[in-house]
Amino acid sequence: MATIRDIARVTGVSCTTVSNVIHGKDNRVSADTIEKINTAIKELGYIPNMSARSLVSNSSKVIGFVNHVITRKDSNFMEDPFHSASIGAIEQALRENGYYLMLRTIETSEELLAFLRNWNVDGLFFTGIFKDHFFDVLSNLHIPIVLIDSYTNQSSLCNVGLEDFKGSYNITKYLTGRGHRRIAFASPDIKDGGVLQERFLGYKAALTEANIPFDKSLVFVQEMDVASCRLVSEDICRHPDITAVVATADVMAAGIMTGLRERGKRIPDDISVVGFDDISLCQMVTPPLTTVHQDINLKGRLAVNMMLQLLEGNEAEEDHLILPTSLVERESVRSLLT
Amino acid sequence: MATIRDIARVTGVSCTTVSNVIHGKDNRVSADTIEKINTAIKELGYIPNMSARSLVSNSSKVIGFVNHVITRKDSNFMEDPFHSASIGAIEQALRENGYYLMLRTIETSEELLAFLRNWNVDGLFFTGIFKDHFFDVLSNLHIPIVLIDSYTNQSSLCNVGLEDFKGSYNITKYLTGRGHRRIAFASPDIKDGGVLQERFLGYKAALTEANIPFDKSLVFVQEMDVASCRLVSEDICRHPDITAVVATADVMAAGIMTGLRERGKRIPDDISVVGFDDISLCQMVTPPLTTVHQDINLKGRLAVNMMLQLLEGNEAEEDHLILPTSLVERESVRSLLT
DNA sequence: TTGTAGGCGTTATCAG
DNA sequence: CTGATAACGCCTACAA
Numbered sequence: 001m002a003t004i005r006d007i008a009r010v011t012g013v014s015c016t017t018v019s020n021v022i023h024g025k026d027n028r029v030s031a032d033t034i035e036k037i038n039t040a041i042k043e044l045g046y047i048p049n050m051s052a053r054s055l056v057s058n059s060s061k062v063i064g065f066v067n068h069v070i071t072r073k074d075s076n077f078m079e080d081p082f083h084s085a086s087i088g089a090i091e092q093a094l095r096e097n098g099y100y101l102m103l104r105t106i107e108t109s110e111e112l113l114a115f116l117r118n119w120n121v122d123g124l125f126f127t128g129i130f131k132d133h134f135f136d137v138l139s140n141l142h143i144p145i146v147l148i149d150s151y152t153n154q155s156s157l158c159n160v161g162l163e164d165f166k167g168s169y170n171i172t173k174y175l176t177g178r179g180h181r182r183i184a185f186a187s188p189d190i191k192d193g194g195v196l197q198e199r200f201l202g203y204k205a206a207l208t209e210a211n212i213p214f215d216k217s218l219v220f221v222q223e224m225d226v227a228s229c230r231l232v233s234e235d236i237c238r239h240p241d242i243t244a245v246v247a248t249a250d251v252m253a254a255g256i257m258t259g260l261r262e263r264g265k266r267i268p269d270d271i272s273v274v275g276f277d278d279i280s281l282c283q284m285v286t287p288p289l290t291t292v293h294q295d296i297n298l299k300g301r302l303a304v305n306m307m308l309q310l311l312e313g314n315e316a317e318e319d320h321l322i323l324p325t326s327l328v329e330r331e332s333v334r335s336l337l338t
Numbered sequence: 339m340a341t342i343r344d345i346a347r348v349t350g351v352s353c354t355t356v357s358n359v360i361h362g363k364d365n366r367v368s369a370d371t372i373e374k375i376n377t378a379i380k381e382l383g384y385i386p387n388m389s390a391r392s393l394v395s396n397s398s399k400v401i402g403f404v405n406h407v408i409t410r411k412d413s414n415f416m417e418d419p420f421h422s423a424s425i426g427a428i429e430q431a432l433r434e435n436g437y438y439l440m441l442r443t444i445e446t447s448e449e450l451l452a453f454l455r456n457w458n459v460d461g462l463f464f465t466g467i468f469k470d471h472f473f474d475v476l477s478n479l480h481i482p483i484v485l486i487d488s489y490t491n492q493s494s495l496c497n498v499g500l501e502d503f504k505g506s507y508n509i510t511k512y513l514t515g516r517g518h519r520r521i522a523f524a525s526p527d528i529k530d531g532g533v534l535q536e537r538f539l540g541y542k543a544a545l546t547e548a549n550i551p552f553d554k555s556l557v558f559v560q561e562m563d564v565a566s567c568r569l570v571s572e573d574i575c576r577h578p579d580i581t582a583v584v585a586t587a588d589v590m591a592a593g594i595m596t597g598l599r600e601r602g603k604r605i606p607d608d609i610s611v612v613g614f615d616d617i618s619l620c621q622m623v624t625p626p627l628t629t630v631h632q633d634i635n636l637k638g639r640l641a642v643n644m645m646l647q648l649l650e651g652n653e654a655e656e657d658h659l660i661l662p663t664s665l666v667e668r669e670s671v672r673s674l675l676t
Numbered sequence: 677t678t679g680t681a682g683g684c685g686t687t688a689t690c691a692g
Numbered sequence: 693c694t695g696a697t698a699a700c701g702c703c704t705a706c707a708a
Contacts (some may be wrong), residue, residue: 084422390685
C-alpha cells in the first residue's frame, strides 16, 4: 500500500520528483535521484492508484466494451461465440498497451452516459447497434468510439466491419451458379441497418443477378438456438421446392442441418445449406459446412489499433475498415447442373 | 459533469447533506431538503464519480474476472465457449447488484496484485487455476474470491464447481456397461489438481470398477482445436482395439469424431465417442453426441450469489458448491453386448 | 534539478 | 437536522 508520498519520504525527495520519475520525465531529474527513486519503488512495491490518477487527470485508462441490449432482456451477450472471441482478443491487445477492459451491458442511452461518467471511461467499443437514436448519442460523446460490425452513415464514428454484403452475395451466387433457384434465407431478426440486413441484401442481389425473383415466403426469421432452428427446418420442409438454404451464421446453418436431417432430409442430396463466419464448428458437422470465412482475431486486433490511434489523439488512419471474406467450399452444397 | 458540490450550491445546502441524501441516510435530513436535493440531482443529471468514491472509501464496486494464463502465451481465454458464457451470466448478475466487471488476463502473481491495487478491486472471480503457488497468494488477499471450477484444499477459498469426477465416472461406466473395455481418454494437458484431473480420475475409477486395467497408452493429451483433434484421431487409429473414446470436452469429442471419420471410421459403429459439457454443438453433430450435461448459466449465477454474500461481509452459506451433472444419452455410443 | 501548494469528487468525523 | 473540514493518492503549475 505504498503511496507516492511513502517513497518520497524514504528517498528524501518530494512527491513531484517521484511523480516525474514515474512518468519518465527524466530530463527534469538527476540521474542518481532517478536511480534512488526507482529502487525505492521496487523495494516498497509501489503500485499506482488508478482511481486517484483518474480523478485528477480525467482519464482512466478504462475502455468499455458495451453491448446494447435491445431485444431479449435476458440475453447473455456472450452467447455468440463471435462476441466472446473478439473480446478476448481485445482484452489482450488493450492490456499490452496499458489499458483496462470493462464489460458492460446497457439498455438505454442514460445507462451508457452514466457508465461513462462513473469511470471516466476513455474509450468505447460498441457492438450490436443499429440505426436508432443511439448513434446520435454516440456521436456526441467526444471520446474515442470504435464500432464493431455496425453500419451507419454517421461517418464520424469509426467502424471495423466485414464485407457482409459481398460475402453473402458471393455465397448465394455460388448456389445459383450450381443451378439452385429456390433458395431460402434464414436469419435472426433483420434489423434495419444491421449486419444481417447487409447479408440479406447480398442474398437478394445475387438472386436478382441470376434472374430469380425474390420470394418473401422463402425468408425465415428465427433465433439461432437449436430449438428455433428446428422451427425453421419445419417451415422449410413445407416448401418442397426449396433446394438450398443461406443462413446468416454457422451456428444457425448447423442447427438447420440438424433439424432438416431429423425430418428425413439428406444434406446436400435433398437440400444444400451454407453458413457464415467459418467457426470451427463447420469442420465438425456432417457434412462439413460450406461457408463465408472471416478472421475474428484480426478484427479484434484491428479494432484495438484503431482505438489506440484515437486515444493518442490522432485521427485513425483508416476509420472504416472492411475486412475481406472468402468462400470456404466444403461439402454441404450439391450442384444441380447436368 | 455535475458534481456533488454543484447540486449543493443549487439547493443551497452543504455537500455533506447532499451526500447523505444520495446514500439514503434519510434520518439525518429533513423531508423537504431531501425532496429539493433529489429534484436537483435529476435536473442537473448528477452521476457519481466512482473514482472519487473509490479513492475515499477503499472500495470500488469493481469485480475482476481473472484468467490466469499459464500455458500458451497467446491463448485467448474466450476461446472456450464455456468461459464466455459464464462471463456473460456473471456480468448481468453483478450489474443488477451495482457492480462493475473488469476482465483481466494475468500471468504472474505480481500482475494480479498490481491489478487489485490499481483499482481497489472489491472481489475476484478466478478460473483456470491449479495447485501452484497461486493459491497461497490468493488466500492472503483479504478480499472476496470465488473460484470457478477449481480444486484446492485451501478451504478458505470459495469455489463453485462441478461433479467432475462423478460425471466422468458415470459416462465411463456407461461405456463399460455396454461392453467397452478398450476405452481411450482424450484431454488437453491434465494439470495437477485441475478439473481435467478429476475427470481423468473418474475415468480411471470406472475402469477399475469394471476390472479393466488402466492402460497409459490409451491416454491422448492434445489441445482442443480441430487440428490437434486430428492428431488424436490419428493416434487412436493406431490402436485398432480401441472401441470407445472419452473426451473431456464436447468440442474435443466433436473434433475427434471428425478426425476419425476422415480416416474412414464410422461412429458409433466402429468407435463410440462421448463428450463433456453438453453444449448445443452436441445436437448438431452427426451422430448426436452422448455427453455429460452441466448448467453453465446456473454456475454463473451461483458464483455471483456467493460473491455478493461475501461482499456484504457475510460468510457464504455454502462455500463449496458442487453442481450436479447428468448423463445425456444420444447416439454416439454403440453397445457391444449382443 | 527539486519543492510547495492546490485541487480532482467524495465521504466521514465531529461540532453546531 | 446541517455544515465545516480533513483526508483519500495523485498530478501540475509555479516557485525556488
